[in-house]
Amino acid sequence: MSRPRIVFFGTPSFAVxxxxxxxxxxxVVAVVCQPDKASGRGMQLAAPAVKVRALELGLDVHQPTxxxxxxxxxxxxSLDAEVAIVVAYGRILPKAVLEAPRLGCVNVHxxxxxxxRGAAPIQWAVHSGDKETGIALxxxxxxxxxxxxxxxxxxxIGDDETSGQLFERLAPMGAELxxxxxxxxxxxxxxxxxxxDSLATHARMLEKRDGVVAWALxxxxxxxxxxxxxxxxxxxxxxRGKVVKIHAVRTYEASHGAAPGTVIRADKGILLVxxxxxxxxxxxxxxxxxxxxxxxxxxxxxxxxxxxVLGL
Numbered sequence: 001m002s003r004p005r006i007v008f009f010g011t012p013s014f015a016v017x018x019x020x021x022x023x024x025x026x027x028v029v030a031v032v033c034q035p036d037k038a039s040g041r042g043m044q045l046a047a048p049a050v051k052v053r054a055l056e057l058g059l060d061v062h063q064p065t066x067x068x069x070x071x072x073x074x075x076x077x078s079l080d081a082e083v084a085i086v087v088a089y090g091r092i093l094p095k096a097v098l099e100a101p102r103l104g105c106v107n108v109h110x111x112x113x114x115x116x117r118g119a120a121p122i123q124w125a126v127h128s129g130d131k132e133t134g135i136a137l138x139x140x141x142x143x144x145x146x147x148x149x150x151x152x153x154x155x156x157i158g159d160d161e162t163s164g165q166l167f168e169r170l171a172p173m174g175a176e177l178x179x180x181x182x183x184x185x186x187x188x189x190x191x192x193x194x195x196x197d198s199l200a201t202h203a204r205m206l207e208k209r210d211g212v213v214a215w216a217l218x219x220x221x222x223x224x225x226x227x228x229x230x231x232x233x234x235x236x237x238x239x240r241g242k243v244v245k246i247h248a249v250r251t252y253e254a255s256h257g258a259a260p261g262t263v264i265r266a267d268k269g270i271l272l273v274x275x276x277x278x279x280x281x282x283x284x285x286x287x288x289x290x291x292x293x294x295x296x297x298x299x300x301x302x303x304x305x306x307x308x309v310l311g312l
Contacts, residue, residue, distance in 0.1 A: 003025075003026040003027050004025065004026035004027070004081075004082040004083065004186050005026065005027050005029050005079065005080060005081040005082050006022050006025065006026045006027065006028050006029065006081060006082065006083055006084070006085060007028070007029060007030045007031075007032065007076065007079060007081045007083075007084040007085070007101060008022050008028050008030070008031045008032070008050075008054075008059075008084070008085050008087075009031075009032045009033070009084060009085065009086040009087070009089040009093070009105075010031075010032075010033060010050045010085075010086070010087040010088055010089055011033045011034040011048045011049075011050050011088060011089055011090050012048060012049055012050070012088050012090075013049040013171070014087065014088045014110070014167055014170075014171045014174075015049070015050050015087035015088045015089075015108075015171075016049050016050060016053045016171070017171045017172045017174065017175035018085065018087040018108050018171075018174055018175045018178050019031065019050055019053055019054060019057075019087070020053070020057075020175065021175040021176070021178045021179040022085050022178070022182075023057055023059070024179060025178075025179060025182055025183060026082070028054075028057075028059050029060070029079050029081060030059075030060050030061075030062055030079055030081075031050065031051070031054040031059045031060065031061045031062070032061075032062050032063070032064065032089070033048050033050045033051050033054075033061065033062075033063055033089070034048055034063065034089070034090050034091075035063045035065060036048070036051075036063070051063070067091060067093060067094055067097055068094045068096075070096075072097070073094075073096035073097055073100055076097060076100035076101075077100045079100075080102075081100070081101040081102070082101060082102050082103050082186055083101050083102070083103045083104065083105070083106055083182070083185070083186060084097075084100070084101045084104070084105040084106070085105075085106050085107075085108065085178065085182070086105050086106065086107045086108070086140060087107070087108040087174065088110075090119075092144065093105060093140060094142075095142055098140055098141070098142065103185070103186060104139050104140065105139070105140040106137060106138070106139060106140070106178075106182065106185060107137070107138050107139075107140045107145070107147070108135060108137060108174040108175075108177070108178055109121065109135065109136045109137075109138060109145055110122050110133070110134075110135060110167075110170050110174065111125060111133055111134070111136065111203070112132070112133060112134050112136060112152060112154060113136040113138060113145060113149055113152075113195055114145075114146075114195040114196060114197065114199050114200035114201070115130075115199065115200070115201050116133075116201055116202075116203040117144055117145035117146065117200055117201070117202055117203065118144060118145065118202050118203035118204055118205075119203060119204065119205045120203045120204065120205050120206055121133075121203040122163050122166050122167055122170060123163040123203070123206055123228050123229065124201075124203040124204075124228065125157060125163075125166070125203075125228075126157060126161065126162065126163045126166060126224060126227050126228040127163070127210075127224060127225050127227070127228025127229065128224065128228070129220065129221065129224040130157055131156060131157060132154050132155060132156045132157060133154070133155065133157055133166070133170070134152060134153050134154035134155055134170075134173070135152065135153050135170060135173050135174040135177050136149050136151070136152050137149065137150055137151040137152070137177060137178065137181055137182075137185075138150065138195075139185075139192060144202075146195060146197070146200075147195075148192035148193055148194050148195065149192070149193050149195060150181065150185060150190035150191055150192050150193065151177055151180075151181040151190070153173055153176075153177050155169065155170070155173065160227070160248075161227065162227045162228075162230035162231070163227065163228050163229070163230060163231075164230055164231045206229060206232065206233060207233070208233045210225075210229055210233060211229040211233040211234050211235050211236050212235075212236055212237070212311075213225070213226065213235055213236065213237045213246060213310075213311060214311075215237075215260035215261035215273065215274070215275055215276070215280075215310065215311050216260040216261075216275075216276040217260075217275060217276050218275055218276050218277035218278055219251040219252065219253075219275040219277060219278030219279055219280050220251055220278070222249070222251075222275050222280050223249050223250070223251050223280065226246055226248075226249050230247070234246075234247075235247075237261075237310045237311045238310065238311055238312060239303070239304050239308060239310050240303075240304070240308065242287065242288055243288055244285050244286065244287055244288075244310075245285065245286040245287075245292075246282060246284075246285055247283075247284040247285065247286060247292050248282075248283040248284040249280050249281060249282055249283055250280070250281040250283060251278060251279075251280060251281070252272065252278055252279040252280070252281060253278050254272070254278060254279040256274050256279060258274040259274065259309065260274055260275055260276050260311075261273065261274065261309045261310045261311040261312070262274045262307070262308070262309050262310075263304060263305065263306050263307060263308045263309070263310065264279060264306065265306060266299045266304055266305050266306045266308075267296075267299060268296055268299070268300060269296065270296065271295040271296060271298065271299050271304065273310055281295075282295035282298075283295055285298055287303065
């Protein structure tokens, strides 16, 4: 039996494992990723992770700036591919692109659809305190992650798991599900199930403002939001007029009469901040221009004290 011809659309490191799975499943006749971007202090051009791995595998890489052109659609049709695999590519594909492969486009999406359609499903699952998430394989249509689903795998979200840590776990899970189920899809054996739109939630891209801690929320919500914005944009608050990054926290069921954001205990053993309900222990913090440190070292250095109000 001949190996299927596959086009792969993907850009960041999350997609690399799925690219490798596609390479094992069939002949990847082209890899499409976003253009190189300037990054770092020197703002030098850096290739996306998928491009780097594709070149290592000897695959043909394309980085178009526009997808909605007849030239691109015609090129894609000329590849005579059975299917395109799309993993965190970063753009919505137009109809002409979706229809170019004989069996359309299959998306590896990092959520339990229809929950968390959109660009940042992993971050919002953690940010919102979801107990579980997973990977869904779907056939793409013209909507935003609205196509029919044909395979799902689930995993619990750890109590202290950051979105960055969940990224690392879900990437190989997606590749494994793809390698197992894509051959069934190509063979016409997959059961395509329409999504229930009434259950849909939207996972927009995170912004820097999403990292600002809202102390008026209950302690558990604060914790999940800190975990959800790690590593980017990172959780922040202010103390004595300066921005402080918060890297790790714990929750307490403590009762108090303090205003949210008030430091209710600060000594060599603990730094405890009042939330709208309960309290949050700051475990690891980072001051402007400094390296991360234990929150208790911040206390001992007289950078914060009982009675201070964070987030003013």
